[in-house]
Amino acid sequence: MKKLFTKDKNSSFGDLLRLFKEDQIGLALVGVVNIESGMISARTERFNQATQDYTAAFRECDNCSSEEENRLFFVNCRKCGKSEDNYFWIPSGDGDGIYPVFELNHVNESNGEVETFGFAVVLFPTEDFVEPIVEHVLKNASEVESSLMAVSFSPGLLDPQSALEAFEVTSLKGSKDGQTVFFSDAMTTVDSNNVIFNMMLQNTDDITVLAFSEFYQAVYQGPKPRIIIGYSTNWLKEKGFKASKPRPSSQAVYDDWTIFGMANCHMNPMCNEAIWLNFKINEVMEKFNYAGSWLLQGALYGDSDCLKEIDRYQEYTSDPEWVTTWLGQRMQFQAAIDHEDGRLTFPFSPSNSNAIKFDRKSTVPFEDKCTILGQFWYEFRDEEGEMSDFIKSQDVGLPLAWFISTGVVKSLELGEEFINETFQAFLDVLQLEESEIVGLNSLTALLEKVESKSQGD
Numbered sequence: 221m222k223k224l225f226t227k228d229k230n231s232s233f234g235d236l237l238r239l240f241k242e243d244q245i246g247l248a249l250v251g252v253v254n255i256e257s258g259m260i261s262a263r264t265e266r267f268n269q270a271t272q273d274y275t276a277a278f279r280e281c282d283n284c285s286s287e288e289e290n291r292l293f294f295v296n297c298r299k300c301g302k303s304e305d306n307y308f309w310i311p312s313g314d315g316d317g318i319y320p321v322f323e324l325n326h327v328n329e330s331n332g333e334v335e336t337f338g339f340a341v342v343l344f345p346t347e348d349f350v351e352p353i354v355e356h357v358l359k360n361a362s363e364v365e366s367s368l369m370a371v372s373f374s375p376g377l378l379d380p381q382s383a384l385e386a387f388e389v390t391s392l393k394g395s396k397d398g399q400t401v402f403f404s405d406a407m408t409t410v411d412s413n414n415v416i417f418n419m420m421l422q423n424t425d426d427i428t429v430l431a432f433s434e435f436y437q438a439v440y441q442g443p444k445p446r447i448i449i450g451y452s453t454n455w456l457k458e459k460g461f462k463a464s465k466p467r468p469s470s471q472a473v474y475d476d477w478t479i480f481g482m483a484n485c486h487m488n489p490m491c492n493e494a495i496w497l498n499f500k501i502n503e504v505m506e507k508f509n510y511a512g513s514w515l516l517q518g519a520l521y522g523d524s525d526c527l528k529e530i531d532r533y534q535e536y537t538s539d540p541e542w543v544t545t546w547l548g549q550r551m552q553f554q555a556a557i558d559h560e561d562g563r564l565t566f567p568f569s570p571s572n573s574n575a576i577k578f579d580r581k582s583t584v585p586f587e588d589k590c591t592i593l594g595q596f597w598y599e600f601r602d603e604e605g606e607m608s609d610f611i612k613s614q615d616v617g618l619p620l621a622w623f624i625s626t627g628v629v630k631s632l633e634l635g636e637e638f639i640n641e642t643f644q645a646f647l648d649v650l651q652l653e654e655s656e657i658v659g660l661n662s663l664t665a666l667l668e669k670v671e672s673k674s675q676g677d
């Protein structure tokens with residue numbers, strides 16, 4: 221008898237976990253990444269024709285940004301070569317936090333080597349989720365013989381019965397030597413205090429990237445993991461695994477992926493916590509160069525825990541060349557140059573701090589600026605009071621923010637400049653630093669912050 225309604229076989233997250241298990245493919249926690257802007261990106265190395273440079277994967281590009289207006293997931297740029305083949309971004313939550321990054325690896329039976337054919341990133345907006353995973357790993361490390369075993373993670377927290385369905389984000393082009401994938405906040409650039417996590421993949425074929433979430437019509441409102449998985453395209457084909465959902469392109473589905481189920485979120489940038497966890501994870505794996513390099517990055521930005529702990533890494537840091545090299549590995553290119561030229565000396569100190577600039581780009585997303593300023597203008601434009609001078613002085617930026625946030629007009633580059641300047645002026649009047657309000661996306665939340673600050677909180 222003909223079956224009329226059969227579910228696509230091998231399309232859910234539970235199915236994929238089962239297939240991984242069959243082929244003894246394990247998830248191993250290798251690090252964490254902090255996201256602040258509501259967008260995570262993954263990118264592979266790409267050779268830049270224009271500059272004859274491979275490192276351009278993370279260099280700033282004057283011609284493009286990390287996202288294109290009204291376009292989901294991709295950026296096409298001729299100048300730096302960004303395309304669907306090597307780059308994607310995806311909404312990662314409302315407020316963001318620290319997300320664990322896993323290698324998907326297996327042991328090659330012919331030579332006994334561990335090979336990595338894919339990655340997984342779990343997007344979950346609370347520290348509570350990440351902490352037990354990391355603690356589990358750190359605890360295991362003292363109990364098992366091989367430190368590498370300690371970071372293997374049996375996905376108990378990720379339900380093997382999971383019915384989450386996937387859509388395919390993209391297919392990252394393979395490379396004959398394998399390749400490095402970088403994960404970061406999409407707005408993060410080099411020389412930022414955010415984590416840029418990189419992972420070496422050994423497979424040479426394309427990587428199919430799948431994103432899992434619950435169905436749009438689900439009513440469950442609690443936080444639920446969003447998972448991005450990239451794995452060998454050939455292997456997925458061979459196993460008959462196929463995404464069952466179309467890639468979302470409409471605003472409604474996009475909003476669902478962005479916000480639905482995203483509850484608690486942090487209010488402060490999580491870069492220091494993320495750096496610290498990466499240090500711990502690498503130390504447990506006895507990857508001391510990597511462990512030391514995370515301390516180096518933390519120390520560069522004045523994190524007191526890292527400044528203290530890095531004393532134990534004297535045997536590494538006493539070699540100036542090591543410091544320069546590993547600043548570079550952590551994408552602190554300017555600091556590496558400054559260190560090499562003697563403008564920055566180790567140990568880092570506040571007197572060096574002019575060499576350190578914080579990443580201002582990954583702070584308040586543009587849409588949130590428009591929302592906040594727009595709400596402010598709409599509610600207070602006719603009020604007399606201490607803010608009326610400010611409102612008069614910003615008679616372009618404020619109404620513009622309102623029109624952009626309500627969708628009446630589209631933002632152009634010039635408009636963005638106005639909004640950014642107005643937003644900065646707004647913060648100055650309220651005596652707020654942008655870093656203090658990351659994660660706040662409404663006027664009410666912002667005014668509460670002003671209130672709590674004035675009460676000495």
Ligand SMILES: [Zn+2]
Nearest residue numbers: 281284297300
């Ligand atoms: Zn570009």
